[in-house]
Amino acid sequence: MDVFACAEKYVLEMFAGAAVCVHTGDVLECTVRRHPGYSSFRSEMMDDLVRRKGKRSKRWEALIAMGRLAEMGDDDTWKMAFIDCLSPVLRRRSRNISRDFGTDLEDVLSDMFEAVLLAWIETGHGCPPGGVRHYVIKSAYNLAHKRAKVDGGEQPFDAMDDFPSSVEDSFSFTMRNSVVVNDADVRDPVVAEQIRGERFGALLRKMGYGEEMTSFHQKIRDGLHPEISQRVLKSGVATRVWVDGVERYYYVSDFYPKFIGLRDAAKVMGIAESAAYRMLRDGDLPLPVNSSGRSYQVSVRALMSHMEIPDMVVHMDDVENGAGHAG
Template identity: 40%
Template sequence: MPDIFDQIEWKARNLFGKDPVCVHVGNVKECEIKRHPAYSKFRADAIRAGVQSAPSSRLWESIIAMGGLCDLDGDDTWRLVILDCTVPCFRSLSTKIARDFQVEREEIRSAMVATALEVWVGTVIGVPPRHVRDRMVKAAFEVAFRYGRGISSERSMDDVEVLFRPEMPAQGSALRAASIIDVNKIRDAGVAEQIRGERIGALLQGLGCLDAVRVFHNEIRTGRRSGSVNQVVMPRSRISNSNLYYYVSDLYPSFTGLREAASVMGIVESAAHRLIRAGEFPFPVARAGRSYKVSVRALMHFMDIPDAIVHVDDVENGALHATGGVR
C-alpha cells in the first residue's frame, strides 16, 4: 500500500497532468509571463530551490502565496503542491529513523505531514513567506525524532485526510444591504435574490460599464463561457436558467496591481511592500517576476465588499430601471 508521501505525489501529478503550471496568478491564460513549465519540471525546480535556499527563492515565495490564496477559496490544490515539493526531503530521514529506532516508517511520515500542515496553518499571518517552508521542514524533522525516541504525541490528521476527500463546491458569500431595504431580512429568498441582482445592475449602469457587462452576459447565454458558480442552488434556479448565475467578481480581472490594491485599502504602495516583506499583509499576494499581483476576490473579502451571486436577467433589469426604462 502506498504511503502518504506517494499519495501526495500521485494526487498532485494527476491534478496538473501535462498542462503548464502557473505559480504567478494560477492561470496561464491570465499571466503576463508567457513561459510556464509542466508540473514535473516545476516540481523539480521547487525541490531544488527549497533544498538550496528557500528563504531567498522567488519561486518559493510565489508557491507560498498561491497556497494562501487557494486557502481563502477553500481550495487545497496549492497546499497539496507545497507538500509535494517539500516531503521529498523527509524521505531519507524518515527511513533512517524507522530503521534505527525500530518504529513504523508510515507512522513517522504521516506525523511529519500532519506537523508540516499544522505549521502551514499557523504561519498565515505574521511570518514572512520566505520562512514558511523552512519552518515546516524543521517542525517535521523534530516530530520524526520524537517518534523515534518513543515520545510521540497524538496529532490530528484532519488536514491530511481532507487532501484526499472528493472536491466540495465553494459557497458564495451573502450580499450585505447597503440601502434602506435590508435584503437579509426579506423572508422570500427569491425576492431577495432578485433585488441583489437589480442593485448590482443599477450600480453598474451608474458606473457606465453596462456595455462590457452585456458582452459578458452574451457570452454566458451563448455558452461561450460560464460563471464560477457550480452546483449552488439559488431560490429561483428552478424557474430561471441555473447556468446564467455568476459571482459579481467574475466581471473583474482576477488580479490587480499592488499599487491599485493599496489605494483601495487606503495605504501607500511602499507600506504595502513593507507589510508583504514582514509577512503581515492581511492576505496572500502573488508574485509575477519582480512585481506583485493582488487577488481581486481576496481584496474584496478583506474590504468587506460583497461578492453576490446574481442572474444575468436581474442585473440587466436593474440597469434598465436605473435609466428609467430607456435602453
C-alpha cells in the same frame, strides 16, 4: 500507505499534463512566457529547495501564495503541490527517524504530513513570506521526531542543518473569521436574490460599465466560462437554479479582473504604497500576494474578503434588469 505518494498522485491528476502557472494560476493571463508541465515544475522547485536552502525564493513564495488564493475557492490543488514539492526532504528525514528509532516508516511519514498541514494553517497570517517553508519543514521534523521517541532522554529535533535560516521561528499567528453578510430583513430568498442582482446591475450602469456587463454575460451564455457555473452550483446558494438554470448565475468577483497591482490594492485598503510593501516584507499584509516578473499582484477576491465586501451570487437577468432601470 505513503501519504506523500497519494499527494503526488492527486496533484498529477489535477494538473493532468497542463502547463503550470505559479504567477497567476492562468497561463493565458500571465506575462511570463515559459510555463512547464507539473513534472518539470516539480523538479525545478526541488532544485531550488536544495540550491537556495534557507534563503528566500520567489518561486516558493509564489507557490505558497497560489495555495492561499486557491483555498479561498475550496481548491486545495496548489496547497498539495506545495506539500508534494517538499516531499523529497521530508522523506529523507523520515527514513533517518524510522531507522534511528525502529518505527514504521509510513507512520513517520503520516506524522510529518499532519505537521505540515497544521503548520500551513498556522502560517496563514503573521509569518513573513520567506519564513513559511522553513517553519513548515521544521514543524514536520519536530513532530515526527517527538512521536518516534522510544524512551526519555531524547529531545525534539530542531537543528536545521539542511535548511539554515535567519528567519525567526516564533510568529504571532492569528486566524481571521470569515465574513458572513445577509441581505437586510428580506425573508424570501428569491426576492433577496433579485434585489442583489438589480443593485449590482444599477451600480455597473452608473459607473459606465454597461457594455462590459453585456459582453461578459454573452460569454457566459456562450459557454466560455464553464468554471463559473460549476463553482456557483458547488456553493449551493442559488435559489432559482432549477427554474432558470445554473449557467445564468455568477459571483460578483467574476466580473472583475482576477488580480490588481499592489499599488491599487493599497489604495483600496487606504494605506500608502510604501506601507503595503513594508507589510508584505514583514509578513503583516493581511492577504496573499503573488509575483509576476518584477511586479506584485493581489487577488481581487482576497481583497474583497479582507475589506468585508460581500462576493454575492447574482442572476444575469436581475443584473440586466437593474442596469436597464438605472439607465
